[in-house]
Amino acid sequence: MKLWAGRFKSEIDKKTNDFNSSIPFDCRMVNDDIKGSMAHATMLGAQGIISEADRDTILSGLQGILDDIASGALEIDMTAEDVHTFVEAELTSRVGDAGKRLHTARSRNDQVALDVRLYLLGKCDELTTSVRSLLKVITDKAELYADTVMPGYTHLQRAQPITFGHHLMAYAEMFCRDLERIADCRKRMNISPLGSAALAGTTYPLDREAVAKTLGMDGVTNNSLDGVSDRDFVVELMSACSLIMVHLSRFSEEMILWCSWEFKFVELDDAFSTGSSIMPQKKNPDIAELVRGKSGRVFGDLVAMLTALKGLPLAYNKDMQEDKEAVFDAVDTVLICTDTFTAMLDTISVYKDNMRAAAAKGFINATDCADYLVGKGLPFRDAYKAVGSLVAYCIDNGKTLETISLDEYKSVCDMFDNDVYEAINLDMCVKRRTVKGGPAPECVRREVAAMREKLSF
Numbered sequence: 001m002k003l004w005a006g007r008f009k010s011e012i013d014k015k016t017n018d019f020n021s022s023i024p025f026d027c028r029m030v031n032d033d034i035k036g037s038m039a040h041a042t043m044l045g046a047q048g049i050i051s052e053a054d055r056d057t058i059l060s061g062l063q064g065i066l067d068d069i070a071s072g073a074l075e076i077d078m079t080a081e082d083v084h085t086f087v088e089a090e091l092t093s094r095v096g097d098a099g100k101r102l103h104t105a106r107s108r109n110d111q112v113a114l115d116v117r118l119y120l121l122g123k124c125d126e127l128t129t130s131v132r133s134l135l136k137v138i139t140d141k142a143e144l145y146a147d148t149v150m151p152g153y154t155h156l157q158r159a160q161p162i163t164f165g166h167h168l169m170a171y172a173e174m175f176c177r178d179l180e181r182i183a184d185c186r187k188r189m190n191i192s193p194l195g196s197a198a199l200a201g202t203t204y205p206l207d208r209e210a211v212a213k214t215l216g217m218d219g220v221t222n223n224s225l226d227g228v229s230d231r232d233f234v235v236e237l238m239s240a241c242s243l244i245m246v247h248l249s250r251f252s253e254e255m256i257l258w259c260s261w262e263f264k265f266v267e268l269d270d271a272f273s274t275g276s277s278i279m280p281q282k283k284n285p286d287i288a289e290l291v292r293g294k295s296g297r298v299f300g301d302l303v304a305m306l307t308a309l310k311g312l313p314l315a316y317n318k319d320m321q322e323d324k325e326a327v328f329d330a331v332d333t334v335l336i337c338t339d340t341f342t343a344m345l346d347t348i349s350v351y352k353d354n355m356r357a358a359a360a361k362g363f364i365n366a367t368d369c370a371d372y373l374v375g376k377g378l379p380f381r382d383a384y385k386a387v388g389s390l391v392a393y394c395i396d397n398g399k400t401l402e403t404i405s406l407d408e409y410k411s412v413c414d415m416f417d418n419d420v421y422e423a424i425n426l427d428m429c430v431k432r433r434t435v436k437g438g439p440a441p442e443c444v445r446r447e448v449a450a451m452r453e454k455l456s457f
């Protein structure tokens with residue numbers, strides 16, 4: 001029997017009922033729904049809108065449902081229309097008439113808006129914990145490899161010397177911004193829409209602030225139409241989730257490259273790799289590839305939500321039920337990807353010698369060589385030209401800047417002297433890059449320390 005049975009002459013078509021129903025996915029909000037109802041009932045009692053006896057009956061009935069779901073004694077009825085209907089029907093079957101008073105001055109429209117907020121607040125906290133764990137592993141590794149020289153790339157071509165620690169800290173910065181985005185979106189999420197009712201508020205003397213306070217929320221929405229139809233907080237969270245996936249996906253891509261024989265900068269632990277069914281030699285970075293691949297579905301969830309919202313007239317429309325599967329999928333995906341990636345990163349082996357060998361081959365000290373001439377008084381453009389012809393000479397003759405003689409140096413510019421070898425030494429090149437944000441080991445250590453302080457690690 002539907003909530004609206006009084007208005008209708010026949011039952012809803014079975015397939016249509018399944019199509020309309022949201023319980024298969026909104027059942028995960030059951031605890032939040034009950035929490036919201038308890039706060040609402042408490043306020044109705046305090047305001048004299050229902051009797052104190054009814055309030056107490058409702059509260060103990062709801063607590064019983066909460067306990068029975070937790071213990072497994074009560075199963076959620078998957079034929080109910082949605083989680084709100086289920087809880088109300090279960091309450092009424094347990095406590096009778098008082099249960100029918102719970103929905104006074106409330107609509108499922110403000111109820112669902114509240115439930116989604118409460119549920120996602122919890123998810124914001126889980127996401128924060130998960131991203132923080134990743135940041136812990138990144139910062140620890142960055143400290144460990146603060147002196148490990150590797151080539152930095154642009155266009156995937158060897159460019160200038162950096163350290164592995166410096167490279168890792170670039171990701172730490174990204175994930176740190178992700179944490180800030182989650183915290184920021186959490187602020188706007190932590191506001192109660194209850195009291196907006198269906199769309200036009202209510203004539204009952206509600207104390208909306210009291211409900212928000214009971215729920216640990218920071219305030220109440222200002223406009224009843226917006227209260228029931230706002231899903232910006234869902235979009236904001238999915239957008240934060242999408243950026244986390246962008247960062248995880250870029251990191252995964254690098255892991256995949258670094259694991260290849262062409263790079264061999266790192267190796268994944270066997271526990272986070274897979275083999276091939278036919279090629280005995282293979283050790284594949286499937287986990288990193290899956291994380292990279294799953295980014296697409298999170299972006300898809302975000303676009304689905306934006307599209308669902310963009311043409312909706314105020315206030316509530318059933319299209320908004322589509323928010324749940326999209327945002328639940330986005331959050332679930334980010335959590336599993338972040339946790340798995342963290343465990344994978346924590347157990348990598350780092351091949352410092354291969355990083356250094358790659359750094360030594362690509363003329364990544366050419367800028368430093370030019371800067372050396374600048375130090376001797378040559379304008380940068382002229383220095384750039386001189387070193388350019390030296391590099392061309394080295395390539396033609398199978399030599400490197402480290403191995404050519406001083407005479408060969410002098411053939412392009414007589415300002416070169418014996419101290420050039422020190423100037424192009426890779427460790428020195430990195431050590432001298434002490435500008436704030438630079439790859440010098442001391443800077444990386446400082447960046448790690450600042451990050452740890454910020455995150456209270």
Ligand code: ARG
Nearest residue numbers: 022082108109112318320321
């Ligand atoms: N299951 C619905 C949703 O998720 C609950 C709100 C239904 N309200 C309504 N007027 N049909 O959006």
